[in-house]
Amino acid sequence: MSVPESIATSTADLFDADPSGVAVCALPFIDYGGRARFRGPCSTLVASDDPSAIAQAVSEPGEGRVLVIDGLAVADCACLGDMLGRRAVDNGWAGVVVAGLVRDSAALAALPLGVRALGTTARRPFGRDGGAARDVSVNLGGVTFEPGLTVVADEDAVIALRRSETDRCRP
Template structure:
């Protein structure tokens, strides 16, 4: 896959560029795949369920409402994501276990880190359009992420 800069040079405003806010937390800084979306606020129940399904090289895009009060994603869930073949995770919120996440072969981008864990009440919606820092992402969109940022593309726009 080309870099986000090269893709933007080629496709321009046909791509949705997530405004810079997300930081790298995983061992992989470049990753891409089809978006699987989840919207949840301070409850990571659906995230835990999703990473335990076959990832098939997809990217989990989590709209956590930009909450900084708790982490939606940590090292235990990251290891499960790797075991199940996920390419990466975009968290519009926080992660935890930052030192461990750096050692896990998974692309992870999030706003920040906090030690506080989320609740587990079984709340959240899967497979719906989400918004990450103002940019919409639909299930099935192509997600491309690297050190320069994150792009969302409609299915079929970019040849892989």
């Protein structure tokens, strides 16, 4: 099924057009970024308390991708702040979805970057190596985010398209 470009960034319209092709994340994300709507191919990271893994990810060319971070194991500190947010912008990331916390929320709101997270804290990561994993399947809020699937976020939801957009456009 082809999705008209006029509804390409509306999660509700994408769901209505193809309910079986859209997975809606049930986590209560809050918008912290300067872009309320964003979309792009998924890249994933299971975070540890070692901030270098996240720094390394956002230092790569983003090429319009969305970094989905499972930070639930490090709920006592932020996975993303203004410096890593700026690095993500500089490297072409469309957005970052954090199942965890962020900090420097006012500065993140000023960046041209989509940011969704579960809350904020003042605490930074402390650098204990917890074994981060990159570009693996991540299950968050009933959705399996896999590298390459399209992630779409807007004022209503964060969703993953179950098929690639190329597949969605085939008859």
